[in-house]
Amino acid sequence: MQKLSKPATTKNPPEQFTGDVWLDPIAVPQGWDQRMVVARVRFAPGARTAWHSHARGQTLHVTSGVALVQSRGGDIVEVHPGETVYCPPGEEHWHGATPDDFMEHLAMLENADDPSTTTTWLDHVTDDEYRRR
Incomplete structure (x- = not known):
């Protein structure tokens, strides 16, 4: 067993996000055969990711506020505290x-x-796409 040091909070880059977003790593690979990545991510009102996909998919578990999640070509879904959504491998979403x-x-x-x-980062979500609910 190894107690891991707490990485610093980072503000996510504007190339991949619109608005203010902060990331607190919880679990990151430490050089041994580990793949799991877990982070607490906080979004200011109106903030969002760019379109992106993940090679092995992504699970999002909302802890506070209401998340908006959309797969390319799909409807925007509201996800409330305590709810979880899964984005399959290669699925473009924000x-x-x-x-x-x-x-x-x-x-x-x-x-x-x-x-x-x-993670494959793509184009930014436009204001029109974001408001389409």
Whole structure:
């Protein structure tokens, strides 16, 4: 067993996010055969990810606020505290906060064999796409 040090909170980059988003890593690979990545992610009102996909999928568990989640071509879904949503491998999607409230979720995924291919970042979600509910 090894007690891990707490990584610092980071603000996510504007190339991948719209608005203010903060990430607190909970579990990250430590150099041994580990793939699990878990982070607490906090979104300011109106903040959201860009469109993206994950090589091995992603699970989101909302802990506070209301999340908006959409798969490319699908409807925007509201996800409430205590609810969980799964985005399958390769599915293009985005997630974020409602326009009026902060939102926090746990993001859980597995790294790909080549960690640089774990997440594929795409175009930003437009304001029109975000408001389409």
